[in-house]
Amino acid sequence: MTATTSTAPNRWAVPVLGFGTFAVGTCEFVLAGLLPQLSSTLLVSIGTAGQVVTAFALTCALLAPALATATASWPRRRVLLLATGVYLLGNVSTALAPTFPLVIAAQIVAAAGAGLFVPTAAVTASALVPAEQRGRAIAVVTTGFTAATAMGAPLGTALGAIFGWRVTMWFVAGLAVLGLLGLVRLVPAEVATPAAEGLRERLAPLADRRVLVVLATTLVAFTAVYLPYTYIGAVFGPATGGSGVRLAVLLFLLGVIGTVGNYVAGVLADRFGSSRVVAFALVWLVAALLVLPLTTGGFGWAMAEIALYGIAAFAITTPQQHRLITLSPESAPVLVSLNAAILYLAIALSGIVGAVGIAWAGPQLLGPIAAALAATALLLSTRIR
Structure with a gap:
């Protein structure tokens, strides 16, 4: 069964989904710039520090299809809020983590939220606009990743260099808070979406x-x-x-x-x-x-x-x-x-x-x-x- 949109969506609803992807992408891409600091402050080798990137990406790869399938029948805004909240929790926990194993664990939590957010944001964006504008709507969402590479990761790396990597993680968490507020304010509570597919159909x-x-x-x-x-x-x-x-x-x-x-x-x-x-x-x-x-x-x-x-x-x-x-x-x-x-x-x-x-x-x-x-x-x- 599909939901229906009761009111015309705010024209900023799709851009706020793009901003959410920017926030998610910034965490993913900034980790590479923080590896030297993670290595020196948490007393691990650079190769070991690199496994934080592995943990984040592998979690997204493995959990994204399963989580998307499990929440396919939920209202889209509820899924987006849940994904952003989990992502926020993971990054706050990372900023507070005293040891490298806890950093890894916290980033796995953040990645679970990220893996759920991105495909849901793309589907939601396409559902918020007329059929002839869906390509552009999805492009706005995916452009968030490009912006994360071009602006989010460099800015986060610079903040980490000046103030320490924990400040960078608070910066990423702050982006998530802004995205969360934008979702609550601008994305409709009910959005019409295609019928849910099972995992077998997806594969x-x-x-x-x-x-x-x-x-x-x-x-x-x-x-x-x-x-x-x-x-x-x-x-x-x-x-x-x-x-x-x-x-x-x-x-x-x-x-x-x-x-x-x-x-x-x-x-x-x-x-x-x-x-x-x-x-x-x-x-x-x-x-x-x-x-x-x-x-x-x-x-x-x-x-x-x-x-x-x-x-x-x-x-x-x-x-x-x-x-x-x-x-x-x-x-x-x-x-x-x-x-x-x-x-x-x-x-x-x-x-x-x-x-x-x-x-x-x-x-x-x-x-x-x-x-x-x-x-x-x-x-x-x-x-x-």
């Missing part, structure tokens, strides 16, 4: 071999993408001199360049086809990752490498989603949610693989390891017919 597209190969490409490609991102503080440590402010500049540059790369990739995919754009981006990514070890000695070289790497890294996202939708347009919402879960899994793997790589040969080897993964993704991508 049905996995029976298509082509879908599996596209998702496998996403998994390997984004493990390569997030390997240097997750440990960006360690990789570019020589260039930043341990300065959190300089690291924030690199993150800001990466976010801006990535936004441009993502947009250009979408335009090129319409003109030349998604498969060609993905292949070109992966070749570019391999080259950028291979030269990464040569660019970490100076800040200027580091900025140039970030620009080179950022364009290719973010140029993969939109064409990959387009490939999935093209395979089965009638299953588009399910396919996009599966792709998002795989993306979270890739982030989790980047934390694990990166920790092993650092322990084995130091952070400077992460570039070549990621390049090998990107080359593997390129081979997988060519097998999609």
